[in-house]
Amino acid sequence: xxxxxxxxxxxxxxxxxxxxxxxxxxxxxxxxxxxxxxxxxxxxxxxxxxxxxxxxxxxxxxxxxxxxxxxxxxxxxxxxxxxxxxxxxxxxxxxxxxxxxxxxxxxxxxxxxxxxxxxxxxxxxxxxxxxxxxxxxxxxxxxxxxxxxxxxxxxxxxxxxxxxxxxxxxxxxxxxxxxxxxxxxxxxxxxxxxxxxxxxxxxxxxxxxxxxxxxxxxxxxxxxxxxxxxxxxxxxxxxxxxxxxxxxxxxxxxxxxxxxxxxxxxxxxxxxxxxxxxxxxxxxxxxxxxxxxxxxxxxxxxxxxxxxxxxxxxxxxxxxxxxxxxxxxxxxxxxxxxxxxxxxxxxxxxxxxxxxxxxxxxxxxxxxxxxxxxxxxxxxxxxxxxxxxxxxxxxxxxxxxxxxxxxxxxxxxxxxxxxxxxxxxxxxxxxxxxxxxxxx
Numbered sequence: 001x002x003x004x005x006x007x008x009x010x011x012x013x014x015x016x017x018x019x020x021x022x023x024x025x026x027x028x029x030x031x032x033x034x035x036x037x038x039x040x041x042x043x044x045x046x047x048x049x050x051x052x053x054x055x056x057x058x059x060x061x062x063x064x065x066x067x068x069x070x071x072x073x074x075x076x077x078x079x080x081x082x083x084x085x086x087x088x089x090x091x092x093x094x095x096x097x098x099x100x101x102x103x104x105x106x107x108x109x110x111x112x113x114x115x116x117x118x119x120x121x122x123x124x125x126x127x128x129x130x131x132x133x134x135x136x137x138x139x140x141x142x143x144x145x146x147x148x149x150x151x152x153x154x155x156x157x158x159x160x161x162x163x164x165x166x167x168x169x170x171x172x173x174x175x176x177x178x179x180x181x182x183x184x185x186x187x188x189x190x191x192x193x194x195x196x197x198x199x200x201x202x203x204x205x206x207x208x209x210x211x212x213x214x215x216x217x218x219x220x221x222x223x224x225x226x227x228x229x230x231x232x233x234x235x236x237x238x239x240x241x242x243x244x245x246x247x248x249x250x251x252x253x254x255x256x257x258x259x260x261x262x263x264x265x266x267x268x269x270x271x272x273x274x275x276x277x278x279x280x281x282x283x284x285x286x287x288x289x290x291x292x293x294x295x296x297x298x299x300x301x302x303x304x305x306x307x308x309x310x311x312x313x314x315x316x317x318x319x320x321x322x323x324x325x326x327x328x329x330x331x332x333x334x335x336x337x338x339x340x341x342x343x344x345x346x347x348x349x350x351x352x353x354x355x356x357x358x359x360x361x362x363x364x365x366x367x368x369x370x371x372x373x374x375x376x377x378x379x380x381x382x383x384x385x386x387x388x389x390x391x392x393x394x395x396x397x398x399x400x401x402x403x404x405x406x407x408x409x410x411x412x413x414x415x416x417x418x419x420x421x422x423x424x425x426x427x428x429x430x431x432x433x434x435x436x437x438x439x440x
Contacts, residue, residue: 144221220370270307299332
């Protein structure tokens with residue numbers, strides 16, 4: 001797979017004509033081959049010519065305050081014109097330049113996807129998981145509002161599935177694995193606006209959030225909208241498909257979701273940190289500036305480990321509990337875990353307009369993402385108010401069901417998701433005399 005180099009400068013260069021990396025994929029003529037004389041010199045010495053591109057695209061004509069505050073205008077992607085390994089010495093030499101904030105080689109993130117078991121079952125299949133968070137009772141308050149958008153960053157979504165068609169907005173595909181032949185299967189090259197699913201993982205996640213309830217339990221917020229963002233392609237490894245995508249392309253997907261109206265982002269994925277800097281940090285901070293809540297899976301290794309973006313302070317990391325209410329043995333734990341939600345034998349939408357069971361924190365995360373969208377929806381419906389991320393987290397922290405006397409548990413976080421109590425507390429907070437104090 002052809003590598004690229006991500007460079008973040010301490011101060012932006014004066015050349016404003018450098019194109020966004022996606023814009024050069026079909027038109028290399030617009031690309032530049034120079035970024036800064038000192039950087040150019042190092043690449044010339046190693047005989048590696050590059051296309052110089054912007055890593056991110058500005059929201060409007062110019063960079064806004066949130067983009068500037070997080071340095072997104074100072075990040076560049078250097079794409080080699082030749083397929084050759086990038087020497088570690090080159091990276092070190094660029095890193096040593098005094099005006100460089102960060103430099104690293106683009107990484108491929110491989111995400112172990114839980115097995116999905118296709119089956120045809122009755123409409124009450126797995127009603128247990130929805131009952132455990134009091135979904136039916138919560139729906140007496142709201143089933144979501146169309147103005148609230150949940151972005152699903154995943155393997156894509158089955159765009160014709162009858163459980164999901166009512167909720168889907170036009171999405172985007174950020175999987176672009178240059179020279180991926182032999183490892184990747186299906187669509188792995190050339191990003192586009194058709195985020196179709198080839199694995200089933202993203203479709204299953206989306207059904208938990210907004211499934212219509214035709215042949216499966218109804219989603220947490222079926223009246224909200226889903227923004228499909230495909231960031232993981234399908235790769236064959238050890239005889240099975242896994243999700244894989246470039247970390248930097250996942251970052252691009254996060255920013256695109258924020259810029260295209262997402263109120264909540266669900267990321268049922270996670271990667272370990274193997275190098276300098278924290279994965280996704282700059283775009284997660286950008287989402288924070290924009291008030292977008294990010295929910296992510298904690299991981300499925302059953303150990304005390306950190307997986308990103310869930311391990312970032314701003315992100316809600318979700319673990320899983322099983323059918324009898326115990327913490328699932330596969331659920332990754334630690335101080336980063338915020339809540340636990342149903343995560344074993346969850347029934348939801350699948351490929352080819354079908355349905356499937358699956359287990360994992362990947363399937364616990366969308367219950368919490370749906371809960372965030374539900375709270376945001378109720379505030380809009382009741383008082384036409386936009387809840388802040390802090391207000392959402394306050395409500396969830398103080399209404400989750402504790403598993404012991406601790407306020408926060410190292411395996412369960414603040415506790416098990418309880419939609420009914422969350423909405424009751426929010427309803428109280430939205431009373432006129434309370435909301436004035438709460439919003440001040």
